[in-house]
């Protein structure tokens with residue numbers, strides 16, 4: 001497939017999983033140049049929770065460009081950033097009693113994580129970081145160094161003072177002892193200043209933490225003067241039902257990293273929400289050229305106004321998640337006698353099969369049936385269902401049917 005094979009770096013990955021040349025996209029569907037349409041249960045790795053080319057947001061973007069509005073603004077004041085900040089405050093922060101300020105950062109999740117770690121160190125004077133087995137926080141040097149698992153792929157080795165605690169699905173007393181001890185211990189001679197976790201792990205296998213444990217993290221981190229960072233890059237912005245995946249627990253994070261779907265349209269954008277009392281940055285201390293994507297501010301504000309002015313989307317996402325997991329459970333029952341595990345919440349769900357090779361084969365068979373779906377989790381053995389949260393029910397059932405067929409095809413041939 002020229003010119004990709006001759007000119008593009010060997011690091012390219014998803015094109016090997018889905019060797020089509022994509023041209024157009026709409027909602028839950030992406031279509032190749034030959035006109036073949038695929039149902040997209042990967043949704044831009046979670047950046048397209050509101051679907052491809054969401055028509056409401058496309059109109060906002062077109063109008064923004066037609067009107068000659070500012071596109072790039074660093075962190076100067078603009079009309080669209082004002083509208084975004086109002087929407088974030090009125091629709092997300094205030095209703096959840098979060099007294100936080102918004103820090104715009106360079107446009108990737110990893111940058112948000114870097115900023116969060118830097119601020120935590122700045123505030124506490126302590127450099128070591130605690131994370132979790134299965135955590136994934138991005139590919140910048142430091143973010144990769146605190147990512148304990150790369151779903152079975154090669155990873156950069158751990159750097160600096162970092163320790164991964166075991167993931168906690170169902171809390172027992174020992175988990176609390178381990179956490180308490182880790183928060184107060186030193187790692188490579190450094191004291192712990194931050195604990196970072198994804199309330200529901202994405203790359204780690206669509207795994208929600210025990211909400212009781214999240215509350216314990218908050219309580220113990222406060223005792224030890226440790227900053228709590230919630231990485232909501234993948235699970236946030238409504239992916240698990242509520243706007244933040246930690247809702248329903250007492251995690252009460254100090255810093256929340258948000259990216260991926262925050263623009264609503266898949267545009268590059270990331271922000272950190274920072275507890276007001278911890279916002280100790282001095283002007284320009286953490287900077288970046290692409291912190292002012294006004295097209296993304298405009299679509300984000302409209303996304304928040306459209307989907308987060310009431311509780312309807314949250315409910316719709318939860319209902320769809322129930323459908324997904326009941327299908328996955330039926331597949332697990334039929335093809336493994338129930339030994340495969342089903343995990344997740346909202347529209348971040350996974351089916352852990354017996355091996356990474358089997359999961360790969362199922363994804364390949366799904367692609368042959370025009371369904372895009374990817375693996376995650378330990379050994380890459382979990383098939384992750386990450387369809388847009390706004391997917392219509394016919395498409396959802398259609399895609400789940402294709403997944404069922406893919407499993408049947410692969411298991412009957414083995």
Ligand SMILES: Cc1ncc(COP(=O)(O)O)c(C=O)c1O
Pocket residue numbers: 045107108109110111113136137138139198202203231232233234235259260
């Ligand atoms: C939870 C989480 N944090 C951070 C990142 C990194 O985001 P980005 O790829 O935009 O740097 C990801 C990406 O998948 C993620 O899932």
